Amino acid sequence: MKAYVHPEIESVPLEKAMHALSDRSRIAIMRALLEHQELACNELPIELAKATLSHHMGVLRDAGLIVTRVEGTKCLNAIREEAFVHQFPGLLELIRTCK
């Protein structure tokens, strides 16, 4: 489908990760991925136009928070665990537990 680019975790500054998580829809995406491990875009519980969803996935990907792999016509998204453990310790727990 397309060659997805994922940044080096170390090159992502904190404010970029914070910005990626400053949107209600993107937090909802992260929580869905926490619950289901791996989801295609159209399986996400988000009521937005395709183009908008694609934009949000790009923001999360650029911030090093998710990884996308192609499988047939769909692309499967998952949380980039090492980003949180290594670069942003505690952040994933915050997303998981915070109201």
Add this chain to the structure above:
Amino acid sequence: MKAYVHPEIESVPLEKAMHALSDRSRIAIMRALLEHQELACNELPIELAKATLSHHMGVLRDAGLIVTRVEGTKCLNAIREEAFVHQFPGLLELIRTCK
């Protein structure tokens, strides 16, 4: 000088705190407060116009991350520790340790 309003911590959603920390200047303010406990606006190591700085302090205050108290002509700002311990566990450490 003015009656500063501080929100109930519980009413601050995660995306609001994330947005407050999605700006390089505001992260710098938080780090200065981590180091010095309490600082007036004009003591912060930020090269911005007064009006801009006042805006950033308002964003941090509205997100429940800092508390401001008046003392004479100046207003002293400090990190609202209970916000982090109680509402956003791990976030303060992230600000402290993250590059």
Add this chain to the structure above:
DNA sequence: TTACTAGTTCGAAAATCATAGAACAACCAA
């Protein structure tokens, strides 16, 4: 080939945000 599905990219509109000058209020000190 044709049709369908999944997702991206382009272009544009609306909303939000960062920035700062100018005027202002409040306090302090001479």
Add this chain to the structure above:
DNA sequence: TTGGTTGTTCTATGATTTTCGAACTAGTAA
């Protein structure tokens, strides 16, 4: 009272962000 300091509020401008329709690419399947 006059002047200096501290910070807010108003207003405006430029930049960024969110949103989505439309056109597009790539894979799958009939």
